[in-house]
Amino acid sequence: LDNGLALTPPMGWMHWQRFRCVTDCHAYPNDCISEQLFRDMADHMVADGFKSAGYEYVIIDDCWASKERDNNSRLQPDPLRFPSGIKALSDYVHAKGLKFGIYADYGTKTCAGYPGSIEYLKLDAQTFADWGVDYLKLDGCHSDVLSMEAGYSLMSTFLNETGRPIVYSCSWPAYQEPIGIHPNYDKMSQVCNLWRNWDDIDDCWTNVTSILRWFSDNQDRIAPHSGPGHWNDPDMLIIGNYGLSYEQAKAQMAIWAIMAAPLIMSVDLRTIEPKFRAILLNQDVIAINQDSMGVQGRLLLTKDRIDFWTKPINPVVKDSSSFAIGLLSNRVDGYPYRVNFTLADLNVTRGREYTIKDIYDSVTIAETINPEDLIFIRVKPSGTVLLTATPTQEQINVTKV
Numbered sequence: 001l002d003n004g005l006a007l008t009p010p011m012g013w014m015h016w017q018r019f020r021c022v023t024d025c026h027a028y029p030n031d032c033i034s035e036q037l038f039r040d041m042a043d044h045m046v047a048d049g050f051k052s053a054g055y056e057y058v059i060i061d062d063c064w065a066s067k068e069r070d071n072n073s074r075l076q077p078d079p080l081r082f083p084s085g086i087k088a089l090s091d092y093v094h095a096k097g098l099k100f101g102i103y104a105d106y107g108t109k110t111c112a113g114y115p116g117s118i119e120y121l122k123l124d125a126q127t128f129a130d131w132g133v134d135y136l137k138l139d140g141c142h143s144d145v146l147s148m149e150a151g152y153s154l155m156s157t158f159l160n161e162t163g164r165p166i167v168y169s170c171s172w173p174a175y176q177e178p179i180g181i182h183p184n185y186d187k188m189s190q191v192c193n194l195w196r197n198w199d200d201i202d203d204c205w206t207n208v209t210s211i212l213r214w215f216s217d218n219q220d221r222i223a224p225h226s227g228p229g230h231w232n233d234p235d236m237l238i239i240g241n242y243g244l245s246y247e248q249a250k251a252q253m254a255i256w257a258i259m260a261a262p263l264i265m266s267v268d269l270r271t272i273e274p275k276f277r278a279i280l281l282n283q284d285v286i287a288i289n290q291d292s293m294g295v296q297g298r299l300l301l302t303k304d305r306i307d308f309w310t311k312p313i314n315p316v317v318k319d320s321s322s323f324a325i326g327l328l329s330n331r332v333d334g335y336p337y338r339v340n341f342t343l344a345d346l347n348v349t350r351g352r353e354y355t356i357k358d359i360y361d362s363v364t365i366a367e368t369i370n371p372e373d374l375i376f377i378r379v380k381p382s383g384t385v386l387l388t389a390t391p392t393q394e395q396i397n398v399t400k401v
């Protein structure tokens with residue numbers, strides 16, 4: 001969507017994967033979907049370095065609303081959980097220098113059964129603008145899947161007509177793809193800033209790998225539609241929750257970076273372990289994701305059950321190509337597996353010689369590798385290695401990518 005927003009993949013925090021639809025604030029006062037939860041997360045995003053690392057949107061997902069619209073048919077927040085109202089919450093988030101997002105559903109009800117927007121698109125768009133909303137996730141439960149292209153386009157127009165810049169996240173393909181409908185991605189790129197393509201992410205590695213398999217199986221059809229202002233969205237980062245090991249957490253961050261996926265965390269920032277927080281705050285990995293070319297990386301090769309993903313990034317040497325290379329192991333034999341490959345295997349053929357850097361361990365593996373030279377790398381089980389390959393510059397020192 002050409003609204004000047006999301007020129008790089010959106011970065012932020014959204015409650016759904018970690019906090020779901022916890023609405024009992026008596027039993028769970030610290031975890032229920034309430035204004036306090038989002039104020040806490042906004043505080044930690046600033047205090048713990050997430051804002052300066054690029055994370056900017058604080059996004060409410062489902063279960064925020066009252067079960068009834070007000071007397072003017074407007075959506076309203078649950079009065080017990082959001083006593084100050086949504087505008088006060090967005091003011092708080094804005095005062096921290098962050099942006100504010102909210103959730104609605106193009107259907108009769110949201111997935112969790114709260115009021116749907118299908119009969120109130122224009123009114124709800126205006127309500128969100130009045131509340132100072134900067135990002136809208138429009139879900140597609142309880143809806144007519146075949147009307148989604150028209151409905152999501154109409155909402156895009158209504159959001160634009162409010163005059164407020166609002167990042168527009170569409171769930172329409174996530175409801176069409178699973179039933180065998182190929183959505184019109186050309187249209188989607190004009191209508192939405194990002195879109196969920198496939199299944200919800202859950203807190204386990206098998207779910208992450210099944211999402212990755214769908215994205216690599218369909219990359220030729222969907223990757224060309226990602227770019228500045230319009231992104232494929234494989235769903236939230238689950239780093240720091242219960243289901244991923246440290247290696248698997250690094251792997252999700254690395255391949256989401258290669259795919260130019262939105263980096264939208266869903267984790268309790270109040271209790272996240274430092275080693276997981278460090279993964280989310282890794283500047284060099286974020287730089288690969290936020291590279292201004294905005295090219296979605298692809299799975300090039302699988303060798304010895306190690307997947308090789310590559311993403312073109314801004315070249316450091318004029319009229320050459322630089323690449324990020326992500327190795328993801330599907331192996332579970334315990335010893336870190338030594339795999340060998342050449343840059344030529346990965347279609348890295350331009351430039352005389354390359355400098356290879358290991359991003360996670362921030363070491364230079366080699367200063368002068370020819371595309372045909374053999375490279376040996378060891379990858380831990382379910383683990384990842386994230387490299388950059390940049391043409392070696394003879395005269396000038398290689399700039400740190």
Ligand SMILES: OC[C@@H]1[C@H](O)[C@H](O)[C@@H](O)CN1C(=S)Nc1ccc(F)cc1
Nearest residue numbers: 016061062110111112139141171174200
């Ligand atoms: O209720 C909202 C929730 C989150 O927003 C997800 O990101 C959306 O993809 C939709 N959603 C959920 S749980 N959707 C859903 C997931 C499984 C199911 F059997 C029925 C609905």
